[in-house]
Amino acid sequence: MTDSIEKKCELKGVKLTEQRKIIAQVMSESNDHPNVDELYNRVSKVDSKISIATVYRTVKLFEESGILAKHEFKGDKARYEELNEGHHDHLIDIKSGEIIEFVDEEIENLQKKVAEKYGYELVDHKLELYGVKKKS
Amino acid sequence: MTDSIEKKCELKGVKLTEQRKIIAQVMSESNDHPNVDELYNRVSKVDSKISIATVYRTVKLFEESGILAKHEFKGDKARYEELNEGHHDHLIDIKSGEIIEFVDEEIENLQKKVAEKYGYELVDHKLELYGVKKKS
DNA sequence: GTAGATGCAAAGTATTTGCGACAAG
DNA sequence: CTTGTCGCAAATACTTTGCATCTAC
Secondary structure, three states, X not given: OOOOHHHHHHHHOOOOOHHHHHHHHHHHHOOOOOEHHHHHHHHHHHOOOOOHHHHHHHHHHHHHOOOEEEXXXXXXXXXXXXXXXXXXXXXXXXXXXXXXXXXXXXXXXXXXXXXXXXXXXXEEEEEEEEEEEOOO | OOOOHHHHHHHHOOOOOHXXXXXXXXXXXXXXXXXXXXXXXXXXXXXXXOOHHHHHHHHHHXXXXXXXXXXXXXXXXXXXXXXXXXXXXXXXXXXXXXXXXXXXXXXXXXXXXXXXXXXXXXXXXXXXEEEEEOOO
């Protein structure tokens, strides 16, 4: 199991305010990849006084602290998800918008090899697959 | 050699206005991946009366017609490049912003395999590697 | 007690759009 | 001719920010 977001905040020296706790909690409970609007709506149900500016400030802070990951899928707004130790990439259903997480070690290794081939150390990457469901 | 952008417009039934010809020409001559501002600046040198709205409209049209590819690299504005038959992905130098194009058949095949594993037909993908130059 | 966080509304960016004038086929 | 495009400025969508107030530590 990974540390809770609150635990991670402590570790990173991020001040734990009431608002941040709520946002952390909501993100932890989300199994999808909410955008800021969706997150703001969910958060508002817990505390209607939280402003969207705080949501924006908090996701940015959490992202910089390595607590959340930001994704910018094709033609869509920025989406966020909790970052746990297991890295994964995304397969997006272009019809339904459904997002499937996957891991492929072989691809990861090849990426590193490509970067090295050009004299680079790979520090980050983005891999998104866009597909349509096959009629089996 | 690939068809010129103008030729592609004909093939796709895209009306060839003076402005579109200029934008096509400028994109063809660009070996980098300009964003809309940069493109607008270059285009303005040829015809200073072209508006940025037309540039936005044209890159969108060209993208939808499969003439240009749009890229949204991390924390940067949208960038465009001419789309030729040879597909490639990008390795971005996070210090300098330099963009290197690469092709890796093996990764391409693995992507297709991943999509299939989940019951999808791969219709598009995005692979971006972010790296720092190694001090050899 | 103090540095940093919040809410609000205003300001920024990047991009799109309504509309009357104009040009391509 | 007629349909679609252009330039312009206004509108939109998303995100950031200045400031006075408040809160975690």
